[in-house]
Amino acid sequence: MSSLLHQPRSVYAVAFACVVAFMGIGLVDPILPVLAEDLNASPSQVSLLFTSYFAMTGLSMLVTGFFASRIGPRKTLLVGLFLVVVFSALAGLSDTIGQIAGFRIGWGLGNALFIATALSVIVGAATGGLASAIILYEAALGLGIASGPLLGGLLGNVSWRGPFFGTAVLMAIGFLLIAVWLGPVANPTRRVSILDPLRALGHGGLRSMAIVAVFYNFGFFTILAYTPLLLGMSAIQLGLIYFGWGVLVALTSVFGAQRLERRYGLVSVLGVTLGLVAVDLFFGGIFHASRAGLIVVIVLSGALLGIVNTVLTEAVMAAAVVERPIASAAYSFVRFTGGAVAPYLAGKLAEHVSAASPMYVGAGMVALSVAALALSRRHLHHRGPVVVSPA
Structure with a gap:
């Protein structure tokens, strides 16, 4: 654990920007009810803020390696950050749900360029090996998911535009830190084709883990995008609830996942925790009309999701038979694009079936994972190749 606290400042710069980048996932949670009311939007229309963002993030994963292998990882990071600054600011200037959802597409492109490249840069620069790099990355994910709702709640309590402008400012700071602190990063030894991630999915192990992730992300995105509408609370109240949720994501990612994996094994920990996520979503359906019960379901899910996020990432690396940057891009392409339908479907189910139905469908999808x-599971006996140059 001490190696985690003694890293080059370039790693801290990238990690800080990662936290802000992951803020974009949960940033709009606390302002969803306000947006629905102020902009006269239905649940499915509001959910487009997530669907457009996640779909573009997934599709963009196909081109992250292509760009990084041509302009270099450092420039790719900076281009991604620049796009997030521009499109988050434009979202804050918008007047309709359609405009915000459209600008979230550009935001998703920037986030994908940054996030995919950041992982391999951290792996290359961090001390302590691959395990420490994954923990740092997952910790940044957890802290970003936690602080995103908190920032959204605090600024959203003033205006729903505030969280978007706040993200633009923080990402601009991340841009400056990386521009100053991150020195030259070696280019990949070969140029990556846009088709390489798709070809990688031809390998059964990687494809299987990506399918597991699609079903899991369906439930994850249902919790993230739909439950704020069920609670219907103020921006600051929702921000505090999802802050607690995100803190548990971060804590179990860093302190719980690998300890459990070492004791019980990767497949056992992943299988049991996914099963518990399905149960948690099912109870979310049962308690959908109870504000206190639903809050407990949401917060407890954070502890489970943190474990799944870390162990599933390691499972992908264990199953991969291609370079890790390409494996990561292929995996993220499938899980984000496949799971992106969940927020929109949740909104439609709530409008046309029942308020509880999205939670039950989410539980069923995670059960399929x-x-x-x-x-x-047979694919997880293979260990992936060593980390290659960042891409």
Whole structure:
């Protein structure tokens, strides 16, 4: 653990920007009810803020390696940050849900360029090896998911535009830190094709883990994008609730996941935790009309999601038979684009079926991830190749 606290300042600069980048995932949670009311939007329309963002993030994963292998990882990071600054500011200037959802597409492109490249840069620069790099990355994810709702709640309590402008400012700071502190990063030894991640999915192990992640992300995105509308509380109240949720994501990612994995094994920990996520979502359906019950379901899910995020990332690396940057891009392409339908579908189910139905569907999808894991566990006996040059 001490190696985590003694890193080059370039790693801290990238990690800080990662935290801000991951803020974009949960940033709009606390302002969803306000947006729905102020802009006269339905649940499915509001959910487009997530669907457009996640879909573009997934599709963009196909080109992250292409750009990084041509202009270099450092420039790719900076281009991604610049896009997030521009499009988050434009979202803050918008007047309709459609405009915000459209600018979230550009935001998703920038985030994808940054996030995919940041992982391999941290792996290359961090001390303590691959395990420490993954923990740093997942900790940044957890802190970003936690602080995103808190920032959204604090600024959203003043105006729903505030969280968007706040993200633009913080990302601009991250841009400056990386521009100053991150020195030259070696280019990949070969140029990556846009088709390389798609070809990588031809390998059964990686494809199987990506399918597990799609089903899991369906439940994850349902919790993230739909439950704020069920609670219907003020921006600051929602910000505090999802802050607690995100803190548990971060804590279990860093302190719980690998300890459990070392004791019980990767497949066992992943399978049991995914099963518990499905149960948690099911209870979310049961308690959908109870504000106190739903808050407990949401906060407890954070502890489970943190474990799954870390262990599933390691499972992908264990199953990969291609370079890790390409494996990561292929995996992220499938899980984000596949899971992006969840927020929109949740909104439609709430409008046309019942308020509880999105939670039950989410539970069923995560249960399918357990079945997919059981069918593909043989692939996890393979250990992936060593980390290659950042891409």
